[in-house]
Amino acid sequence: MDKMFKETGHVNAYFPLFIPKSYLSKEAAHIEGFAKECAVVTHHRLMNDPNGGGLIVDPDAKLEEELIVRPTSETIIWDTYRGWIHSYRDLPLLINQWANVVRWEMRVRLFLRTAEFLWQEGHTAHATKAEAVTETELMQNIYAQFAQEWMAMPVIKGIKTPNERFSGADETYTIEALMQDGKALQAGTSHFLGQNFAKAFDVKFLNENNVEEYVWATSWGVSTRLMGALIMTHSDDDGLVLPPKLAPLQVVIVPVPKTSTEIDFEVDKLMKALKAKGITVKYDTDQKNRPGFKFAEHELNGVPVRVAVGNRDLEKGQFEIARRDTKEKQFVPLEGAAEYIEQLLDAIQDNLYQTALKFRNNHITKVDNFEDFKEVLDGKGGFVAAHWDGTTETEEKIKELTKATIRCIPLDAELEDGKDILTGQPSKKRVLYARAY
Amino acid sequence: MDKMFKETGHVNAYFPLFIPKSYLSKEAAHIEGFAKECAVVTHHRLMNDPNGGGLIVDPDAKLEEELIVRPTSETIIWDTYRGWIHSYRDLPLLINQWANVVRWEMRVRLFLRTAEFLWQEGHTAHATKAEAVTETELMQNIYAQFAQEWMAMPVIKGIKTPNERFSGADETYTIEALMQDGKALQAGTSHFLGQNFAKAFDVKFLNENNVEEYVWATSWGVSTRLMGALIMTHSDDDGLVLPPKLAPLQVVIVPVPKTSTEIDFEVDKLMKALKAKGITVKYDTDQKNRPGFKFAEHELNGVPVRVAVGNRDLEKGQFEIARRDTKEKQFVPLEGAAEYIEQLLDAIQDNLYQTALKFRNNHITKVDNFEDFKEVLDGKGGFVAAHWDGTTETEEKIKELTKATIRCIPLDAELEDGKDILTGQPSKKRVLYARAY
Numbered sequence: 089m090d091k092m093f094k095e096t097g098h099v100n101a102y103f104p105l106f107i108p109k110s111y112l113s114k115e116a117a118h119i120e121g122f123a124k125e126c127a128v129v130t131h132h133r134l135m136n137d138p139n140g141g142g143l144i145v146d147p148d149a150k151l152e153e154e155l156i157v158r159p160t161s162e163t164i165i166w167d168t169y170r171g172w173i174h175s176y177r178d179l180p181l182l183i184n185q186w187a188n189v190v191r192w193e194m195r196v197r198l199f200l201r202t203a204e205f206l207w208q209e210g211h212t213a214h215a216t217k218a219e220a221v222t223e224t225e226l227m228q229n230i231y232a233q234f235a236q237e238w239m240a241m242p243v244i245k246g247i248k249t250p251n252e253r254f255s256g257a258d259e260t261y262t263i264e265a266l267m268q269d270g271k272a273l274q275a276g277t278s279h280f281l282g283q284n285f286a287k288a289f290d291v292k293f294l295n296e297n298n299v300e301e302y303v304w305a306t307s308w309g310v311s312t313r314l315m316g317a318l319i320m321t322h323s324d325d326d327g328l329v330l331p332p333k334l335a336p337l338q339v340v341i342v343p344v345p346k347t348s349t350e351i352d353f354e355v356d357k358l359m360k361a362l363k364a365k366g367i368t369v370k371y372d373t374d375q376k377n378r379p380g381f382k383f384a385e386h387e388l389n390g391v392p393v394r395v396a397v398g399n400r401d402l403e404k405g406q407f408e409i410a411r412r413d414t415k416e417k418q419f420v421p422l423e424g425a426a427e428y429i430e431q432l433l434d435a436i437q438d439n440l441y442q443t444a445l446k447f448r449n450n451h452i453t454k455v456d457n458f459e460d461f462k463e464v465l466d467g468k469g470g471f472v473a474a475h476w477d478g479t480t481e482t483e484e485k486i487k488e489l490t491k492a493t494i495r496c497i498p499l500d501a502e503l504e505d506g507k508d509i510l511t512g513q514p515s516k517k518r519v520l521y522a523r524a525y
Numbered sequence: 526m527d528k529m530f531k532e533t534g535h536v537n538a539y540f541p542l543f544i545p546k547s548y549l550s551k552e553a554a555h556i557e558g559f560a561k562e563c564a565v566v567t568h569h570r571l572m573n574d575p576n577g578g579g580l581i582v583d584p585d586a587k588l589e590e591e592l593i594v595r596p597t598s599e600t601i602i603w604d605t606y607r608g609w610i611h612s613y614r615d616l617p618l619l620i621n622q623w624a625n626v627v628r629w630e631m632r633v634r635l636f637l638r639t640a641e642f643l644w645q646e647g648h649t650a651h652a653t654k655a656e657a658v659t660e661t662e663l664m665q666n667i668y669a670q671f672a673q674e675w676m677a678m679p680v681i682k683g684i685k686t687p688n689e690r691f692s693g694a695d696e697t698y699t700i701e702a703l704m705q706d707g708k709a710l711q712a713g714t715s716h717f718l719g720q721n722f723a724k725a726f727d728v729k730f731l732n733e734n735n736v737e738e739y740v741w742a743t744s745w746g747v748s749t750r751l752m753g754a755l756i757m758t759h760s761d762d763d764g765l766v767l768p769p770k771l772a773p774l775q776v777v778i779v780p781v782p783k784t785s786t787e788i789d790f791e792v793d794k795l796m797k798a799l800k801a802k803g804i805t806v807k808y809d810t811d812q813k814n815r816p817g818f819k820f821a822e823h824e825l826n827g828v829p830v831r832v833a834v835g836n837r838d839l840e841k842g843q844f845e846i847a848r849r850d851t852k853e854k855q856f857v858p859l860e861g862a863a864e865y866i867e868q869l870l871d872a873i874q875d876n877l878y879q880t881a882l883k884f885r886n887n888h889i890t891k892v893d894n895f896e897d898f899k900e901v902l903d904g905k906g907g908f909v910a911a912h913w914d915g916t917t918e919t920e921e922k923i924k925e926l927t928k929a930t931i932r933c934i935p936l937d938a939e940l941e942d943g944k945d946i947l948t949g950q951p952s953k954k955r956v957l958y959a960r961a962y
Binding site: 124142376 | 549
């Protein structure tokens with residue numbers, strides 16, 4: 089993903105972890121959404137308790153202004169941009185940061201919702217509204233491309249309703265995925281911030297006509313939440329199933345039951361051939377565990393291709409090659425095994441995507457009344473394509489009644505006359521509802 | 526560097542930013558060295574002041590136990606390792622983390638000493654002392670190799686005196702560099718931690734004979750301080766000088782005074798040839814600034830090679846190619862220019878290293894009495910190789926008198942009878958003193 093950012097002109101930078109409390113108050117909508125549940129640093133020293141109570145916070149080391157551990161970095165970055173942007177010559181500014189952020193969460197769910205998480209956040213500054221909108225869309229497309237081509241995870245591109253927008257944004261573009269349990273997952277968002285942060289942090293530039301204007305902004309991010317998305321899109325009851333293009337280890341070779349000179353010789357040839365193709369491979373010669381244990385362990389870890397080889401296989405001039413996704417095994421001649429594996433990795437990548445796409449497409453259900461809406465949510469699950477009257481009131485009422493939210497208004501939604509499933513008010517296009525993580 | 530870690534069997538992982546206060550108290554030496562000046566999180570929520578005073582810390586959101594923003598992660602990692610290590614089968618554990626850390630600093634110096642900094646910290650667990658010592662030495666060697674081969678920065682490998690050791694270590698291995706102003710810089714450290722953290726966090730394993738033992742540990746790190754080291758080793762009065770192997774942009778091409786169809790055609794050919802060799806190149810067609818401005822800017826940014834080309838150059842069938850390190854310019858025929866540049870980048874890399882090595886070697890001065898010692902420190906600067914009686918008292922006295930510290934006891938120090946320069950007590954080898962960042 090970093091490569092995709094760089095190919096589209098972005099550079100990496102790093103901004104501070106700590107944001108002075110006063111910065112958070114500057115953009116009114118932003119503070120409401122973000123600054124409340126956060127980690128607050130109030131002191132900068134510990135000391136030994138003079139009464140023998142162990143390590144305590146030194147009361148003399150209280151900070152004059154509290155520091156907030158960044159929940160997102162718009163405020164500190166736009167405070168910095170004020171010093172960097174003076175003229176149209178300084179624009180656009182296309183910066184990405186890989187960082188940890190903290191949002192205090194009461195209900196934690198591994199990979200999806202944790203107090204601290206890792207992400208990248210892009211923060212760009214532009215001279216015109218049109219350029220900023222184009223950037224917002226570009227990044228949504230890059231996220232969708234990464235999800236589909238690398239993670240083998242189909243996504244729907246859309247925009248968020250005002251109610252689900254990022255706090256401080258004029259428009260939020262999203263990619264929405266569907267997990268195997270029928271729940272939706274917001275996988276990445278790209279925000280058009282208008283001039284909101286430029287106004288809050290007083291960031292102006294002189295345009296080519298020497299007229300002062302406020303800067304236009306975007307921000308966009310994906311996080312370790314994508315790890316959760318990957319796991320829940322492809323895994324099965326035997327463990328992880330990893331798309332070959334992202335698997336840290338693509339092929340594992342297990343001697344059955346243990347190594348021999350002949351096996352080592354053939355494995356060495358295969359490994360060299362695989363490495364020459366840029367395929368990662370490990371020869372699991374660990375003698376502490378038996379082959380059956382190793383097979384199960386590599387399945388659990390999602391290694392896409394497993395090669396097993398014993399003396400009898402060698403006598404027949406073959407390897408046994410198993411693919412993780414379908415569990416199919418095949419005997420393959422020693423000669424040409426590397427080419428077979430190379431193609432198999434591509435086939436697995438494609439199969440994972442096609443399987444997930446079929447599942448997702450089978451789980452987009454059009455409904456035209458509230459009874460059907462509830463029935464689909466409680467039964468089949470997945471996305472429900474329904475008409476919406478465009479009001480936050482209806483959206484919130486439906487959430488209250490069904491726990492389903494509007495995941496997005498798909499970019500490719502067709503114009504179609506319809507009626508809101510709850511209120512009967514007129515609507516021009518369907519939106520996608522779902523219960524979501 | 527990440528690649529070097531992986532090639533030697535390490536894997537990346539990520540541990541939490543916040544460490545519960547009680548963890549820090551568990552290793553007695555460690556707490557003395559680290560836990561005092563740190564950022565303390567005491568609350569997890571802000572609120573609007575009911576009296577209209579803006580955003581304030583919510584007094585109801587006080588944490589039961591304060592959280593410390595990690596100054597280093599031994600404590601939280603060893604608390605985790607207790608759950609992961611039970612048997613010799615679980616060892617060795619070779620884990621690296623890329624992370625930010627915070628050590629509250631009163632005197633800040635960009636890249637060298639900042640409250641927050643970025644680093645990697647390796648934390649390994651072993652079944653035997655010998656294996657842990659071997660790991661500690663391996664990582665010192667990897668750091669030295671990276672510094673010399675990639676940063677073009679010569680370093681001296683040595684061990685720290687007990688007084689300068691990492692808090693909680695039995696031995697600290699270091700690489701020490703010399704900056705152009707004659708001050709030394711500790712560039713990376715690798716610590717043999719003995720069983721100190723295993724004992725503090727009760728991490729035991731059953732060995733092959735089914736006997737319970739404490740685990741042996743190492744930790745090792747380098748930080749964004751290396752950015753400071755790079756800058757201070759090679760830069761000149763015109764700005765950065767970057768070693769080609771680390772320069773994000775290796776070649777910049779500037780049209781003089783502006784582009785033309787003919788220039789674009791030749792530049793395109795050159796760029797393709799360079800990219801095919803894996804060389805990063807940018808064609809600076811920005812029309813907002815003139816060539817002279819661009820030349821100065823690319824020099825400031827340390828781009829190793831600059832190509833200038835105008836119509837007159839093309840008539841003569843040549844590019845003008847300038848190297849950043851020596852500022853030499855050369856006219857080079859269009860044909861073969863890519864090969865010329867490829868070799869020039871290697872030559873620059875080598876020249877930077879040789880120049881720095883020569884400077885460093887000229888700044889290691891043997892002295893045998895305290896008067897000469899002070900004279901070298903105040904005049905020529907650099908490392909001073911002197912005899913030391915091995916006591917912390919003498920080391921501290923010399924620091925007090927001269928601000929010089931023992932940077933290391935070089936691994937290759939020759940055995941030689943001598944007398945401590947301050948106390949006259951007997952000594953068996955010279956140590957390296959310097960004033961340091």
